[in-house]
Amino acid sequence: MSSLIAYYPGKTIFHRLDPRAKIIFMLLVSTAIFTVQEITIALIVLVIMILFWIIARLPVRVLWGFMKVLLPIIGFLFIVQAIFYPGTTPLIKPLIPIGKGYGQITLDGILFAVLLALRLMAMIIMLPLVSFTTPVQNFALGMVKMGLPYKLAYTMTTALNLVPILQMETGVIVDAQRLRAMQSFEKGKLGDKLRAYPALVTPLVIGSMRRAQLMAVAMDSRAFGASKSRTYLEDIQLHPWDWVFIILTVAFSVVTVLGSYLL
Amino acid sequence: MNDVSYRYPRSKRWVVTHLSLKIKQGEFVALMGENGSGKSTLCQMMNGIIPNSVGGRLVGQVLIHGLDTKETGISVLATKVGIVLEDPETQLFTTSVKSEVAFGPENLSLPPEEIEERVRWALEVVRLAGYEDRLPTSLSGGQKQRLAIAANIAMRPDILVLDEATSQLDPVGVEEVLSVVRELNQKYGITILMATDASEMVARLMDRVVVLDQGQLEADGTPGQIFADTGLFKKLMIRSPQVSQLATRLKNEGHALPAFPVTVPEASKGLQILLKGTSPVLHVEQTKLAANTSQAPAIQVEHLNYIYQPLNVHAVKDVSFEIQQGEFVALIGQNGSGKTTVLKNLLGLLRPTDGKVIVAGQDTHTTAVAEMARHVGFVLQNPDQQLFAETVEEEVAYGPKNLKLEKGLIEQRVADALKLVGLEDKRQEFPPALSKGDRAKVVIASALALDPSIIVLDEPTTGQDYRGCHQIMQIAQSLHKQGCTVVFVTHHMALVAEYAQRVIVLCGGKLLLDDVTEGVFARPEVVRQAYIIPPQITELGQALPVGLGLPRNPLTVQTMSAAILSRFNHKK
Incomplete structure (x- = not known):
C-alpha cells in the first residue's frame, strides 16, 4: 500500500492553494464527514472529493490502492451493521433471534453501513488530497502563520x-531478517509474529x-532555532482565490452538518 | 585549538586529550585516523556542537577566528563553520532542493531577496542549478552530498568540515563532491577540513594531513611527509596510497626512489629513473584459475530482466552469468547500475520479471526466502540494520533457531561461526556497543551460522577503516578456502584487485564485462564506461612506458614490488 504521506509535485489549482486554506479545508471537511447522517449528502461529499482528486491530477492508481485496502473493512462493516444495527425494517427474518431488533438484517442496518462506507471512503481520499499536494515545509509554514510556535510546527512536520x-x-x-x-512474516501464527518483532x-x-x-548536528549547523522571527523564502499569502476556497469550504461544511440534522 | 580535552556526557573516557592544532584560513586539510580515533568528535567541535549541544566536558579552548566556541552561540558559529556528514539522509530535511538550501539562511532571518540570491549562488557552485524543484530524496548520492554542501555554504561559512562525506558514495559521486570542494577551496578561499580514509585522494588534493590516534595528534605534515613515515602506518593501520606503499617496500630493500611518491605521475617518474640500466626480465604470466566445471554451477543467472513497478524502471536488462562453486567473485558498477537488483534476485528477495535465477540448485522463483537462507548467507552493508539481540551469542544463534535446529547443533554452529570471525571472547557482549568492525563480524557470523554454501556480501566494507576492511575480506578469503562461493559488491577497487578472482561489471543494468580480475582492469577504457577507476597500483603499471617491461596490470603492490626487485636481483 502506498503511504499516506508523500508529495506529488504539480501545478494544479489544488497545489497552489495556500496551506492555511488546505488546513482549514482538512479540519472542517473531516468534521463534516464525521457528522453527516444522510446517504445522499455523504455521496455528494465523496463525489466532490473524487473530483478534487482528478482536478489535482493525482494518480488514480493510488486511489485504487486505497480502495483495495478499504474493501475488506467495508465488507466487515456491512456484516456487523446488518446484523447488529437495531433497525425496524426487516428484510430477512433472523435465523437466530438474538434479542429485540438485533440479529435480523434490516434495511436501516444496510443503509447505515452504506453511510459508514461512504464516510470512510471520503475521509481516505480527503487526507492524501491535502498531504499529497502540499510540501511538508509549507505545512509547517501554514501552521506557524496560524499561530503555532515554529519549533513545534517544524518538529511535527519533520516527524x-x-x-x-x-x-x-523497515523494508x-x-x-x-x-x-x-525468519519465516513468521510470510506465514506463521500470531504468537510467532509477536516473537519476531x-x-x-x-x-x-x-x-x-x-x-x-x-540530524540534530546537521540542524544546529544550519542555525535551526537561531531566532524567533525566522524569515521564509517562499512566503505564503492568502490570495483572493484562497479566500473563496475557504468561504466555500466553510459554507459547504455548515450546510453538510446542518443539513444532516435539519433534513 | 589550544590543549583541548573532551569527554562525552556520562562517560569517563576522554575521547580527545591535550590536542593542539592550528589551521590557517584557506588551507585544505585532511584528517586521518582509525575509527574511534576522535575524528568525528573533532569535526563536531569545530562548530561548537560539541560541547554546546551535546554536552560533556570540554577543557581548553577551541577558537574559530578568535571566537571561543564555548561562549559563542551555535547560530553564530553556524555562519562561520559548515559541516557535511557521512549519511546524506540525515542532513536533508525538506521536500525541495531549493527549500533545503534556503533552510539555513531562513533560520538566520535574512531578507528573502538575500536568501534567494544565496540559494542561487550556492546551487550554482555545487552545480545543481536547474534542480531547484526536485525532491532531495530523488537525487543520487553524489548530488545529495553536493546539496548538503550547498545548504551549508549558503550560510557563507569560512570553514567547511566534511566528516567522511564521501565514504558512502560511488567513485563518480566522490569525484563530483571533490571537484566542488576543491573549487570552494581554491576559488572562494574556504578552509576545508575533511575527515577521510581515501589516501590516494588526499595525496592528489590536499596541502596538509593531520593524523589522530586515540584522541591525540599523532602527526601533522604534507602528504609526502606523512605517507613516507612507515612507522606511523604500521602503528595506526591507516592506508597510505599504493604508490607510497610500493616506494616503502622498495626502500626497505635498499632501492629508494629519488623522491618519495604519493601520486601516479610522481611514482612513474621515479621508477623510470630507478630502473635505468636494468634490463627487463621475462614476465611470467599468472596461471589462470581453472574453474571447477564438473559440478552444477553454484549460481546460474539466465537472461535476467527485472522491472520495478509501479514506475516501470527496467533495472536489469538481459543479464546472464554462471558462478561455479568455490569462486570468489566481485560484482561492481556504479550506483544505479543494477548491482543491488541482481543481488536481491540471487537472494530471492525479488523474483525475476523475466529469465531464470538458480542458486544452489534452487529456482528462486519457487523458493521461499527463508529456505534460500539455508544456502545463501547474506551480509548487509549496514550491520546496525539487523543487530537486535542482547548478546553476540544470541544474535548469531538467531538464524539456526529460526531453522529449528536441535540445541547441540545450534551451539556448535554458533561456536564455529564465532571462531571463524574471531569473536570467541566477545560472546556475552552487547552487539550495538561493539566497534564498527566487530559489529560487521557479528553479522558475518550470523550468516555463517546458517552454514551456507554461498556467501553474498553487499558493500561489507563501507564505513570501515583500513583494519576493518582487511579483517572482513580476510574472513571472506578463509571461507573461500573452505570451499565456499563468495560474491561481494564493493566500490573499493583495491580490495577487488587484492581478493577477487573474477569480476563482473554492470553498467546501466547490463553486463559490461565478466572476466578474471586482471583481465577486467587491463581494459581501463572499458571499465571507465562504468565509471570505475582501477586501483592506483594498476594505474601506475599502465602509466609506465611499455619498454620498461614491468607488469602492465599489476593488481597488488606486492606483485609490482616483486617485479621491480627481481630486476635488481637479475642484475646481480
Whole structure:
C-alpha cells in the first residue's frame, strides 16, 4: 500500500492553494464527514472529493490502492451493521433471534453501513488530497502563520517527513531478517509474529536514535532555532482565490452538518 | 585549538586529550585516523556542537577566528563553520532542493531577496542549478552530498568540515563532491577540513594531513611527509596510497626512489629513473584459475530482466552469468547500475520479471526466502540494520533457531561461526556497543551460522577503516578456502584487485564485462564506461612506458614490488 504521506509535485489549482486554506479545508471537511447522517449528502461529499482528486491530477492508481485496502473493512462493516444495527425494517427474518431488533438484517442496518462506507471512503481520499499536494515545509509554514510556535510546527512536520524513510528502513530490516531464516512474516501464527518483532523493532529504534542525533548536528549547523522571527523564502499569502476556497469550504461544511440534522 | 580535552556526557573516557592544532584560513586539510580515533568528535567541535549541544566536558579552548566556541552561540558559529556528514539522509530535511538550501539562511532571518540570491549562488557552485524543484530524496548520492554542501555554504561559512562525506558514495559521486570542494577551496578561499580514509585522494588534493590516534595528534605534515613515515602506518593501520606503499617496500630493500611518491605521475617518474640500466626480465604470466566445471554451477543467472513497478524502471536488462562453486567473485558498477537488483534476485528477495535465477540448485522463483537462507548467507552493508539481540551469542544463534535446529547443533554452529570471525571472547557482549568492525563480524557470523554454501556480501566494507576492511575480506578469503562461493559488491577497487578472482561489471543494468580480475582492469577504457577507476597500483603499471617491461596490470603492490626487485636481483 502506498503511504499516506508523500508529495506529488504539480501545478494544479489544488497545489497552489495556500496551506492555511488546505488546513482549514482538512479540519472542517473531516468534521463534516464525521457528522453527516444522510446517504445522499455523504455521496455528494465523496463525489466532490473524487473530483478534487482528478482536478489535482493525482494518480488514480493510488486511489485504487486505497480502495483495495478499504474493501475488506467495508465488507466487515456491512456484516456487523446488518446484523447488529437495531433497525425496524426487516428484510430477512433472523435465523437466530438474538434479542429485540438485533440479529435480523434490516434495511436501516444496510443503509447505515452504506453511510459508514461512504464516510470512510471520503475521509481516505480527503487526507492524501491535502498531504499529497502540499510540501511538508509549507505545512509547517501554514501552521506557524496560524499561530503555532515554529519549533513545534517544524518538529511535527519533520516527524511526517521521516515516515517514508522509516518505511524504507523497515523494508531493509525485514529483508535482512528473512535472510536469517525468519519465516513468521510470510506465514506463521500470531504468537510467532509477536516473537519476531524484537528482531525488527530493535534495529529500527536504535537506528532512529542514531539518526536523530546526527540530524540534530546537521540542524544546529544550519542555525535551526537561531531566532524567533525566522524569515521564509517562499512566503505564503492568502490570495483572493484562497479566500473563496475557504468561504466555500466553510459554507459547504455548515450546510453538510446542518443539513444532516435539519433534513 | 589550544590543549583541548573532551569527554562525552556520562562517560569517563576522554575521547580527545591535550590536542593542539592550528589551521590557517584557506588551507585544505585532511584528517586521518582509525575509527574511534576522535575524528568525528573533532569535526563536531569545530562548530561548537560539541560541547554546546551535546554536552560533556570540554577543557581548553577551541577558537574559530578568535571566537571561543564555548561562549559563542551555535547560530553564530553556524555562519562561520559548515559541516557535511557521512549519511546524506540525515542532513536533508525538506521536500525541495531549493527549500533545503534556503533552510539555513531562513533560520538566520535574512531578507528573502538575500536568501534567494544565496540559494542561487550556492546551487550554482555545487552545480545543481536547474534542480531547484526536485525532491532531495530523488537525487543520487553524489548530488545529495553536493546539496548538503550547498545548504551549508549558503550560510557563507569560512570553514567547511566534511566528516567522511564521501565514504558512502560511488567513485563518480566522490569525484563530483571533490571537484566542488576543491573549487570552494581554491576559488572562494574556504578552509576545508575533511575527515577521510581515501589516501590516494588526499595525496592528489590536499596541502596538509593531520593524523589522530586515540584522541591525540599523532602527526601533522604534507602528504609526502606523512605517507613516507612507515612507522606511523604500521602503528595506526591507516592506508597510505599504493604508490607510497610500493616506494616503502622498495626502500626497505635498499632501492629508494629519488623522491618519495604519493601520486601516479610522481611514482612513474621515479621508477623510470630507478630502473635505468636494468634490463627487463621475462614476465611470467599468472596461471589462470581453472574453474571447477564438473559440478552444477553454484549460481546460474539466465537472461535476467527485472522491472520495478509501479514506475516501470527496467533495472536489469538481459543479464546472464554462471558462478561455479568455490569462486570468489566481485560484482561492481556504479550506483544505479543494477548491482543491488541482481543481488536481491540471487537472494530471492525479488523474483525475476523475466529469465531464470538458480542458486544452489534452487529456482528462486519457487523458493521461499527463508529456505534460500539455508544456502545463501547474506551480509548487509549496514550491520546496525539487523543487530537486535542482547548478546553476540544470541544474535548469531538467531538464524539456526529460526531453522529449528536441535540445541547441540545450534551451539556448535554458533561456536564455529564465532571462531571463524574471531569473536570467541566477545560472546556475552552487547552487539550495538561493539566497534564498527566487530559489529560487521557479528553479522558475518550470523550468516555463517546458517552454514551456507554461498556467501553474498553487499558493500561489507563501507564505513570501515583500513583494519576493518582487511579483517572482513580476510574472513571472506578463509571461507573461500573452505570451499565456499563468495560474491561481494564493493566500490573499493583495491580490495577487488587484492581478493577477487573474477569480476563482473554492470553498467546501466547490463553486463559490461565478466572476466578474471586482471583481465577486467587491463581494459581501463572499458571499465571507465562504468565509471570505475582501477586501483592506483594498476594505474601506475599502465602509466609506465611499455619498454620498461614491468607488469602492465599489476593488481597488488606486492606483485609490482616483486617485479621491480627481481630486476635488481637479475642484475646481480
